[in-house]
Amino acid sequence: MPALLKLINTTPQLPEDADAVVIGGGIVGVFAAYYLARRGLKVALVEKGRIGAEQSSRNWGWCRQQNRDARELPMATKSLDLWERFAAESGEDTGFRRGGLLYLSNSEEELAGWARWRDFARTVGVTTHMLDSAQATERGRATGKPWKGGVFSPTDGTADPASAAPVVARAILKLGGTVHQSCAARGIETESGRLSGVVTEHGTIRTKTAVLAGGAWASSFCRQLGIRFPQASVRSSILAVSPGAVGLPDALHTAAVSVTRRADGGYTLAISGRGRVDPTPQQLRFSPQFLPMFVKRWRSLAPGGLEGFRSGHETLARWRLDAPTPMERMRILDPAVDKATIRLTHSRALAVLPPLKNTSIAAAWAGYIDSTPDGVPGIGEIAAVPGLILAAGFSGHGFGIGPGAGHLVADIVTGNEPIVDPRPYHPDRFRKSAWGQVADF
Numbered sequence: 001m002p003a004l005l006k007l008i009n010t011t012p013q014l015p016e017d018a019d020a021v022v023i024g025g026g027i028v029g030v031f032a033a034y035y036l037a038r039r040g041l042k043v044a045l046v047e048k049g050r051i052g053a054e055q056s057s058r059n060w061g062w063c064r065q066q067n068r069d070a071r072e073l074p075m076a077t078k079s080l081d082l083w084e085r086f087a088a089e090s091g092e093d094t095g096f097r098r099g100g101l102l103y104l105s106n107s108e109e110e111l112a113g114w115a116r117w118r119d120f121a122r123t124v125g126v127t128t129h130m131l132d133s134a135q136a137t138e139r140g141r142a143t144g145k146p147w148k149g150g151v152f153s154p155t156d157g158t159a160d161p162a163s164a165a166p167v168v169a170r171a172i173l174k175l176g177g178t179v180h181q182s183c184a185a186r187g188i189e190t191e192s193g194r195l196s197g198v199v200t201e202h203g204t205i206r207t208k209t210a211v212l213a214g215g216a217w218a219s220s221f222c223r224q225l226g227i228r229f230p231q232a233s234v235r236s237s238i239l240a241v242s243p244g245a246v247g248l249p250d251a252l253h254t255a256a257v258s259v260t261r262r263a264d265g266g267y268t269l270a271i272s273g274r275g276r277v278d279p280t281p282q283q284l285r286f287s288p289q290f291l292p293m294f295v296k297r298w299r300s301l302a303p304g305g306l307e308g309f310r311s312g313h314e315t316l317a318r319w320r321l322d323a324p325t326p327m328e329r330m331r332i333l334d335p336a337v338d339k340a341t342i343r344l345t346h347s348r349a350l351a352v353l354p355p356l357k358n359t360s361i362a363a364a365w366a367g368y369i370d371s372t373p374d375g376v377p378g379i380g381e382i383a384a385v386p387g388l389i390l391a392a393g394f395s396g397h398g399f400g401i402g403p404g405a406g407h408l409v410a411d412i413v414t415g416n417e418p419i420v421d422p423r424p425y426h427p428d429r430f431r432k433s434a435w436g437q438v439a440d441f
């Protein structure tokens with residue numbers, strides 16, 4: 001069974017024109033469209049499959065500041081407030097709760113790393129508590145084991161991946177925006193070098209502004225326009241178990257396994273940093289730029305198979321605007337689950353958290369994490385095409401910072417004071433090497 005997803009009805013009729021068109025209905029695209037609509041812009045969001053059906057419903061649901069790279073931390077902090085404000089403003093429930101995140105460890109090295117991050121976080125006003133052995137063992141009592149130490153980040157939380165993007169899309173509709181599912185954007189039109197329209201499979205929308213929030217498809221889309229956006233996909237496989245386990249923390253990370261309480265009372269189980277790299281021509285093309293990332297993170301990556309070719313999201317082929325594209329052939333990127341990882345995750349979870357023995361496997365799925373060479377997203381206007389704003393490459397951290405990223409996109413489009421300093425995210429940096437720039441976590 002694939003990842004659970006709330007299905008919503010959207011707008012059948014495509015508008016002829018819009019102030020802004022958002023391409024991609026993941027968490028980043030829906031929040032960008034939401035904040036644009038709140039500012040009174042006429043917004044159309046086009047999604048080739050279903051709202052939230054790719055990475056944004058396939059993740060753990062963690063909305064964390066804990067262990068964030070310094071470049072992403074301000075956006076993470078703002079996003080936690082925005083998750084809360086969204087519920088109050090829209091009356092929609094994303095499942096967001098500030099329940100805190102718990103990290104437990106028996107490794108002195110890991111604990112020292114967390115303590116260093118705590119010291120840095122203090123300097124920017126973020127609260128996180130290191131736990132000594134007694135405190136960690138008490139907080140981790142559901143494991144029935146002693147722990148050397150841990151961290152508890154009380155202001156962090158989780159939201160519900162199955163419903164978050166769909167309910168934000170519903171909020172866009174309430175504000176008068178339009179949302180179009182099964183509607184791939186095939187490309188753009190320009191006039192005098194500036195964006196003048198978005199060409200979709202159902203017709204062209206005239207607009208001066210488009211936001212490319214296409215997740216793992218963004219690099220292929222950019223390639224059609226002659227824009228080099230280095231992106232690589234890592235396949236991550238996780239599972240959900242039924243309700244039935246009692247006394248577990250809402251969100252727990254250990255080196256062996258991580259667990260997160262789901263909205264239905266079940267749990268998502270995963271092993272952190274265990275991804276498969278499925279080689280594709282796009283990956284080979286960008287491999288020199290990803291070398292610093294592979295050197296730093298090789299322990300958490302393993303070679304995959306031919307899955308990337310089947311999926312078609314990293315195609316090098318040029319496509320026409322008047323014929324079906326790979327995006328219409330693959331409405332929802334649903335890569336094959338790595339069964340060995342699922343078995344290992346489940347057995348580790350039962351060993352670490354015995355109450356999970358009262359549950360059964362409800363679903364297992366994989367998702368392609370779209371990474372950039374430095375592990376920080378690309379957000380900003382593309383210099384070669386004025387009017388085209390990139391918001392992709394969230395590198396496995398984008399769900400929690402979706403609201404902040406969407407807000408920043410709206411700030412860029414409307415010329416408002418940016419919610420955070422946009423410079424660390426600007427896509428121009430991809431022209432330079434990522435040596436020494438790869439995010440720590």
Ligand SMILES: Cc1cc2nc3c(=O)[nH]c(=O)nc-3n(C[C@H](O)[C@H](O)[C@H](O)COP(=O)(O)OP(=O)(O)OC[C@H]3O[C@@H](n4cnc5c(N)ncnc54)[C@H](O)[C@@H]3O)c2cc1C
Nearest residue numbers: 024026027028048056059062185214215367397398399400
């Ligand atoms: C297993 C796993 C666990 C994760 N855990 C976490 C976590 O706990 N916390 C966290 O913060 N992040 C997590 N992430 C990362 C997070 O899910 C992503 O960073 C985030 O969802 C990215 O959102 P997005 O909107 O950029 O992309 P997506 O959700 O992938 O959405 C992109 C959308 O664009 C659409 N699209 C693409 N091209 C076109 C086109 N041309 N026309 C129309 N539509 C198009 C796609 O169909 C897709 O729906 C995890 C990811 C995975 C896979």
